[in-house]
Amino acid sequence: MDLKQSINKNNIPQHVAIIMDGNGRWAKQQGEDRIFGHHEGVNSVREIVEACGEIGVKYLTLYAFSTENWNRPKDEVDALMELLVATISMETPNLNKKGVKLQAIGDIKSLPVSCQQELQDSIDITANNNTVTLILALSYSSKWEITNSVKEIAKQVEEGKLKASDITSKHIEKHLNTNIFPDPELMIRTSGEHRISNFLLWQLAYAEFYFTDTLWPDFRKDDFFKAILSYQNRERRFGKTSDQISKN
Numbered sequence: 001m002d003l004k005q006s007i008n009k010n011n012i013p014q015h016v017a018i019i020m021d022g023n024g025r026w027a028k029q030q031g032e033d034r035i036f037g038h039h040e041g042v043n044s045v046r047e048i049v050e051a052c053g054e055i056g057v058k059y060l061t062l063y064a065f066s067t068e069n070w071n072r073p074k075d076e077v078d079a080l081m082e083l084l085v086a087t088i089s090m091e092t093p094n095l096n097k098k099g100v101k102l103q104a105i106g107d108i109k110s111l112p113v114s115c116q117q118e119l120q121d122s123i124d125i126t127a128n129n130n131t132v133t134l135i136l137a138l139s140y141s142s143k144w145e146i147t148n149s150v151k152e153i154a155k156q157v158e159e160g161k162l163k164a165s166d167i168t169s170k171h172i173e174k175h176l177n178t179n180i181f182p183d184p185e186l187m188i189r190t191s192g193e194h195r196i197s198n199f200l201l202w203q204l205a206y207a208e209f210y211f212t213d214t215l216w217p218d219f220r221k222d223d224f225f226k227a228i229l230s231y232q233n234r235e236r237r238f239g240k241t242s243d244q245i246s247k248n
């Protein structure tokens with residue numbers, strides 16, 4: 001069966017977020033170093049960005065490095081940062097050719113300066129593209145992001161620009177890194193782990209979750225299409241009853 005053909009073009013999530021997990025275990029299974037798994041994971045990124053373009057997913061957020069990942073052995077962190085710079089500079093022409101616009105969320109200033117520069121260059125070069133917006137979550141954690149938002153709001157209250165009683169969820173959203181993107185309708189996590197690991201806690205409030213045992217370096221277009229098909233088979237009720245939904 002051609003999975004892509006089975007997808008309903010009228011019900012494509014606008015935004016898909018992915019926790020790309022399992023690189024280390026994949027490498028171990030091959031008798032290789034964990035870093036090898038991270039390198040292989042780049043091929044999956046390329047495929048999934050392309051798959052988004054093919055079916056019309058407009059935003060793809062990839063969890064590439066969490067705040068907590070800084071606690072990994074220094075060798076691994078250094079290798080990941082190097083891989084990031086190398087990948088971004090190597091892939092930029094390809095992103096441009098496919099009309100992909102690059103964006104980033106997270107504590108970007110905590111990244112090595114070379115990473116920040118490559119990232120900014122690629123963001124600038126791809127700024128006018130409009131097929132898929134690829135959002136890399138780098139040195140990202142949701143608690144970090146929400147804490148910053150709360151600080152911004154508290155500052156406005158302190159300065160007398162905002163009354164505490166006037167604060168709504170819109171104020172919190174406005175100060176999140178993701179404020180210019182719609183919330184993801186679908187979140188995918190690979191490698192069989194069933195947790196959210198400090199990823200987009202606010203934004204995933206009503207997202208559909210899809211978990212697969214496939215390790216990230218093995219995750220290919222058909223795996224992605226399977227996730228989309230699973231999404232399309234769900235009833236999103238947003239607190240209402242099934243009857244209310246089917247009447248609309």
Ligand code: IPE
Pocket residue numbers: 020021022023024025026064065066069080191
């Ligand atoms: C995901 O793979 C990539 C990053 C977190 C950077 P892991 O490195 O977490 O791989 P496992 O989970 O140890 O197999």
Ligand code: IPE
Pocket residue numbers: 019020021022063064065066068069193195197
């Ligand atoms: C989550 O994966 C972060 C990324 C994919 C970048 P981890 O492998 O770090 O998550 P935990 O620690 O196992 O939950």
Ligand code: MG
Pocket residue numbers: 021022023
């Ligand atoms: Mg992991």
